Amino acid sequence: MSRIRKDYEKSRRARFLSFVRGDDPVVTPDRTEEWKRKVEERAESDRLENASYLELPDIDLQARERERINTKGVRVFRRIYYVLALVMCFLIAGMLILNIAYMPEFGSATAPTDNEVAERYLEKGGEETGVVNAVTGMILQYRAFDTFGETNVLFIGACTVIILLLHREGENAANRRRKKEAEEAGDTAESDRVTFSPEYDRRGDIILQKIASLVVPMIFLFGLYILLNGHLSPGGGFSGGAVLGAGLILYNQAFGFRRTERFFDEKIYDVLKVGSLCLYAMIIGYYLFTGANGIASIVPLGRLGDILSSGLILPINLLVGVEVACTMYAFYALFRKGSF
Amino acid sequence: MDWIRNLPLIAILLSMVSGPVSSVLSGRAARRVSFFVVVTSGILSILVFWYVLRTGEPFTYKMGAFPAPFGNEIRVGVLEAMTATFFCFIMLLSLIGGYHFTAADIAEDRENLFYILINLLLASLLALIYTNDLFTGYVFIEINTISACGLIMIRGWGRNLLAAVKYMIMSLLGSGLLLIAISILYGITGHLLMEPMHESIVDIVREGTYTEPLTVAVGLFCVGIAIKSALFPFHSWLPDAYGYSTCASSAILSSLVSKGYIFLLIKFFYRVIGTDIIRSIQVDDVLFVFGIAGMLIGSMSAIQQPDVGRMIAFSSVAQIGYIYMGFGINTEAGVIASIFHILAHAAGKSLLFVSLNGLSGGNWENMNYRKLRGAAYRNRIAGVGFAVGSLSMVGIPLLAGFTSKVYFAQAAFALPSRSKMLVMLVALAVSTILNAMYFIGQTINIYTPLQRKDTAFSVKAGKAMWVAVVSFIVINLLLGIGSEPIFSWIQTGLSRF
Numbered sequence: 001m002s003r004i005r006k007d008y009e010k011s012r013r014a015r016f017l018s019f020v021r022g023d024d025p026v027v028t029p030d031r032t033e034e035w036k037r038k039v040e041e042r043a044e045s046d047r048l049e050n051a052s053y054l055e056l057p058d059i060d061l062q063a064r065e066r067e068r069i070n071t072k073g074v075r076v077f078r079r080i081y082y083v084l085a086l087v088m089c090f091l092i093a094g095m096l097i098l099n100i101a102y103m104p105e106f107g108s109a110t111a112p113t114d115n116e117v118a119e120r121y122l123e124k125g126g127e128e129t130g131v132v133n134a135v136t137g138m139i140l141q142y143r144a145f146d147t148f149g150e151t152n153v154l155f156i157g158a159c160t161v162i163i164l165l166l167h168r169e170g171e172n173a174a175n176r177r178r179k180k181e182a183e184e185a186g187d188t189a190e191s192d193r194v195t196f197s198p199e200y201d202r203r204g205d206i207i208l209q210k211i212a213s214l215v216v217p218m219i220f221l222f223g224l225y226i227l228l229n230g231h232l233s234p235g236g237g238f239s240g241g242a243v244l245g246a247g248l249i250l251y252n253q254a255f256g257f258r259r260t261e262r263f264f265d266e267k268i269y270d271v272l273k274v275g276s277l278c279l280y281a282m283i284i285g286y287y288l289f290t291g292a293n294g295i296a297s298i299v300p301l302g303r304l305g306d307i308l309s310s311g312l313i314l315p316i317n318l319l320v321g322v323e324v325a326c327t328m329y330a331f332y333a334l335f336r337k338g339s340f
Numbered sequence: 341m342d343w344i345r346n347l348p349l350i351a352i353l354l355s356m357v358s359g360p361v362s363s364v365l366s367g368r369a370a371r372r373v374s375f376f377v378v379v380t381s382g383i384l385s386i387l388v389f390w391y392v393l394r395t396g397e398p399f400t401y402k403m404g405a406f407p408a409p410f411g412n413e414i415r416v417g418v419l420e421a422m423t424a425t426f427f428c429f430i431m432l433l434s435l436i437g438g439y440h441f442t443a444a445d446i447a448e449d450r451e452n453l454f455y456i457l458i459n460l461l462l463a464s465l466l467a468l469i470y471t472n473d474l475f476t477g478y479v480f481i482e483i484n485t486i487s488a489c490g491l492i493m494i495r496g497w498g499r500n501l502l503a504a505v506k507y508m509i510m511s512l513l514g515s516g517l518l519l520i521a522i523s524i525l526y527g528i529t530g531h532l533l534m535e536p537m538h539e540s541i542v543d544i545v546r547e548g549t550y551t552e553p554l555t556v557a558v559g560l561f562c563v564g565i566a567i568k569s570a571l572f573p574f575h576s577w578l579p580d581a582y583g584y585s586t587c588a589s590s591a592i593l594s595s596l597v598s599k600g601y602i603f604l605l606i607k608f609f610y611r612v613i614g615t616d617i618i619r620s621i622q623v624d625d626v627l628f629v630f631g632i633a634g635m636l637i638g639s640m641s642a643i644q645q646p647d648v649g650r651m652i653a654f655s656s657v658a659q660i661g662y663i664y665m666g667f668g669i670n671t672e673a674g675v676i677a678s679i680f681h682i683l684a685h686a687a688g689k690s691l692l693f694v695s696l697n698g699l700s701g702g703n704w705e706n707m708n709y710r711k712l713r714g715a716a717y718r719n720r721i722a723g724v725g726f727a728v729g730s731l732s733m734v735g736i737p738l739l740a741g742f743t744s745k746v747y748f749a750q751a752a753f754a755l756p757s758r759s760k761m762l763v764m765l766v767a768l769a770v771s772t773i774l775n776a777m778y779f780i781g782q783t784i785n786i787y788t789p790l791q792r793k794d795t796a797f798s799v800k801a802g803k804a805m806w807v808a809v810v811s812f813i814v815i816n817l818l819l820g821i822g823s824e825p826i827f828s829w830i831q832t833g834l835s836r837f
Contacts, residue, residue, distance in 0.1 A: 149483060287405075
């Protein structure tokens, strides 16, 4: 004998039948106003400074997510999950460590890596590429295409960080408030560019400024030295560029964005970045094209050991260095205040 | 040397240079540059394809002044040129189909960044397809990953950011495993170029010296690629990433990005390790099991989704499962079926995403299946596109999905092992039924007229949508009806891979 249900309309069968009949879809209530209010409340209470990023529906999503992760089954599952994850990690780590035991011994004369490739890089590298530093010769001549790709990885990385973090002036509610506060305090110099909390800002630190004014020129000189000597001694584009970028960041830490932007603002950043990458692409295109087609390059290799030797490597090193320095500074600036 | 051999290099360099150039252009100019680059790369790829078909022999092109074991190299055969051409056109059509949504979804000052990502993604796909060097493959995998991450989050919603974080974590794990695998392989062979590496590996297996590191490296490489292309247990990043991105991003991510990695895996199996050694290591069996699990579980998850965008995304998990199942049986017929399925899935899935965005107006709140009821009457061309894409995914004759399933079935019948054949056929049948459950159901849903009109939202079908959907439908029909030449191209390409 079957039970008679009073709430027939709500049963699965009835809902399924109405679905088959093609009745009107259940209309989800319009909650846009509610979401908007929630977002504004949050922005006001300043718990989420970045409210412009949290689009309306996600508030609801977060609430549901919080509800979901607090049920008991989920808690038990998470505990088991953590244990299993740890076990897996140790298993994989153990397997990799065990694997080392079977690998050829590092530096042994019979190791497979000690073959004709390494031999040619070391023995003929100077003669064929005109460099004293074999590593530079390897990455910029023998495997030039890889290095070009690697430089583009930096560029695309900077682009992606820009997508994530770039906030133009006035776009962010927190920025607007800080700017207003600065204006009220009468700090006109800062009011046009206050984007981060003053308590973390070390621009007024006299020790830092004095030391920086001593050290930064030396860092720049050292960076240039590494760039220019990339083909003669350890160094090259990537390391020299990193040193230059570190110098820029130190200068910025000590003296702030306003003084840095006297010589390095967004425009110059764009010119340097695009110019260096395009020139690099042209050089590499020329090198790959002539090399592959067996055309003699018009750039002479020069005398081994001279600063103006090794053909295209010196300009490539300079361009890579500029690109790396720009990218490092761009990361810093974007994470620090969301723009240049 | 023929001048045409320079064209792959020119296509790669062109798309790489256009990235930095676009970063100082306005959104509109960047868009023009990007369309120009994609079209030009497509034309160059067609020329290369024509050339390799005519000569019948793949050619290697040294990148720089130094020959194979010392310098970089690319290698172009029928399969590579065909895939490159196909990818360029799918990318172009996805961009056209998502044209209006791109403008609407992306802030004006970021539009040029979107096109930078597209250009560099194209460069990395071309490089992954053409490369003959494992480390070059790794470098361009990085570019591919980072630009895909940018494509996911460029819409700027909280959900996109979450999806991008998930994608980044999983994908970087995959990259790390790949890098370890490549290092181990370099340590035991002393080469990075694919052919010299293969010779050393054959020696290693014959002498039995470093077989344990070889096994570990092959395993890590497969797991790395599997994570990046969302094979079943590693697919958790996929639904959010594909489901909520802007239209062109979803279409390109689902149809091309994961396929670039898979293409590298084919190279790894055929050119670096060799199929016999793969069989002796038994990695293929593992891929077979997970491929079949992915086929079933991906479809089952898709059935549960109320959100059609996520449903289509989960269906990608199932389709990736098909591809890995083909690698798993490790016969020539199986791999050909997999490669054909790469093309069929790319054509069908991008069509589905473009039409879904057309139906819902690009807004994910409208992607709920209840809200999509009757949507096909509001945007007719997108409705037709969705129906064709669904039928193709299910495997209705005359469409691309059917042909690839037939090839899978034929590959199964040619298997020596009875049990494997049975498992594969049953999995194909069950998965087809599961596919039909959600795709046909959804197609009926969008063609069910609404009785009360006031719940409807309005969408407009632009010309761009028309062009894209019609072209996609034509590609699907071509793949379904005229599959014979494509099959023979894949076969010749694979035999000289």
